[in-house]
Amino acid sequence: MKIFRYILYILALMTFTSLMVKWQISPYVFFIKDFKKNISIIDHSSIVNTEELTSETKNFKHHDFGSLIDLKNTKISESIQLNNFKFDWGRVDSKKLQRVAAAELRGNHIWYINQDNEELIWRLGLEGKITSNGGIKSIFSLSNKSYAYVTYVENDCATARVVDLTSMKEVLQLPCLPNSENADLNGAGGGWLKLSEKTILLAIGTPTNANTDHEINQTAQSDQSFWGKILKLSLVNEKVIVEIFSKGHRNPQGLTQIRKSILAVEQGPMGGDEINIIKKGLNYGWPLQSLGSEYDLEPINKSYNKPIHTEPPLLSFVPSIAASNISKCPQMYIDYYAPNNCVAVSSLRGKSIDFIVYKNNKVLFSEKMQFKTRIRKFFVSGNTIVAVTDFKGVIIGNLKKIL
Numbered sequence: 001m002k003i004f005r006y007i008l009y010i011l012a013l014m015t016f017t018s019l020m021v022k023w024q025i026s027p028y029v030f031f032i033k034d035f036k037k038n039i040s041i042i043d044h045s046s047i048v049n050t051e052e053l054t055s056e057t058k059n060f061k062h063h064d065f066g067s068l069i070d071l072k073n074t075k076i077s078e079s080i081q082l083n084n085f086k087f088d089w090g091r092v093d094s095k096k097l098q099r100v101a102a103a104e105l106r107g108n109h110i111w112y113i114n115q116d117n118e119e120l121i122w123r124l125g126l127e128g129k130i131t132s133n134g135g136i137k138s139i140f141s142l143s144n145k146s147y148a149y150v151t152y153v154e155n156d157c158a159t160a161r162v163v164d165l166t167s168m169k170e171v172l173q174l175p176c177l178p179n180s181e182n183a184d185l186n187g188a189g190g191g192w193l194k195l196s197e198k199t200i201l202l203a204i205g206t207p208t209n210a211n212t213d214h215e216i217n218q219t220a221q222s223d224q225s226f227w228g229k230i231l232k233l234s235l236v237n238e239k240v241i242v243e244i245f246s247k248g249h250r251n252p253q254g255l256t257q258i259r260k261s262i263l264a265v266e267q268g269p270m271g272g273d274e275i276n277i278i279k280k281g282l283n284y285g286w287p288l289q290s291l292g293s294e295y296d297l298e299p300i301n302k303s304y305n306k307p308i309h310t311e312p313p314l315l316s317f318v319p320s321i322a323a324s325n326i327s328k329c330p331q332m333y334i335d336y337y338a339p340n341n342c343v344a345v346s347s348l349r350g351k352s353i354d355f356i357v358y359k360n361n362k363v364l365f366s367e368k369m370q371f372k373t374r375i376r377k378f379f380v381s382g383n384t385i386v387a388v389t390d391f392k393g394v395i396i397g398n399l400k401k402i403l
């Protein structure tokens, strides 16, 4: 009889525990529900996860480049429904924010710098030379120094350089683009990924909208050119050493690491944006191969074996979304779909953040969060996403389970 009562007691306890876990029922459930109704601002405590943050600009000699936007107390005005989640978000406006070159989360603030920031352009000695959509494309650090990847036009030469922002000396000078009059420096890439304190991958594009046979596009296949490559920059004895990591890239604007894989997004021509899994020494095909077409709709070769072997993308976007950035997915989304992998991609033309779930180089499905503004960069911290738009301020929101 005693044992029977004991079993009954255990069963009751198990049922209560599983209800608490599954439906998150607690003795305070009714109180919490009422309380939540009144909250319409972002719970900013989840933004601040300083352990995840690495400041690329902490070594700026002058800390007055760029601007800060306060994300605290952002009002939630919108909600996006996904299959099992919702994303409640709001927007903070900023009149000064345009097309950003770099941004980073700093606690409750986001720091950003526009691509045409006058002060930095002046310090770089490039005033009056930021034409053909040029400007600062990215800022990153190696050891205790910050660097800028900047594109510009000087005496009909469209080109790019990497500059040490402490000494203002260039550590990498790219050659003039051939037939520079066809350059569109929006296509110069700029995605980067820190591999270690002193090593970084920096993605350089082939900046033109001309057809695949144009000399600018052809540089992507040349081992003698840094255009159209993902480069590995290493700081060795205070000197930056540059080597080619992978080739055949068109306009790679974002790089990230998911588990042990390096993933990059690049913009294609008319259709054919790509997510690629980047491995050292491989050829990602541009301009020999693309699932998009020329802008005049002439087809581009679809074979990965002819004329030479090139790597197929993990996923291609047709039509183009103008993929702008790539990062990990929010934590509860990762957990929900584990053991599969998840990567998030933002877009300018598509005005979206897509979650792409894949396994063993195969995409299983994707879910889209549709916004109304072009998204240039985004950050994922826990279940919070902060997204920097073009000209329309900053989006901040939290992913929640619907159930």
Ligand SMILES: [Ca+2]
Pocket: 248, 274, 284, 285, 286, 289, 290, 311, 312, 313
């Ligand atoms: Ca490709």
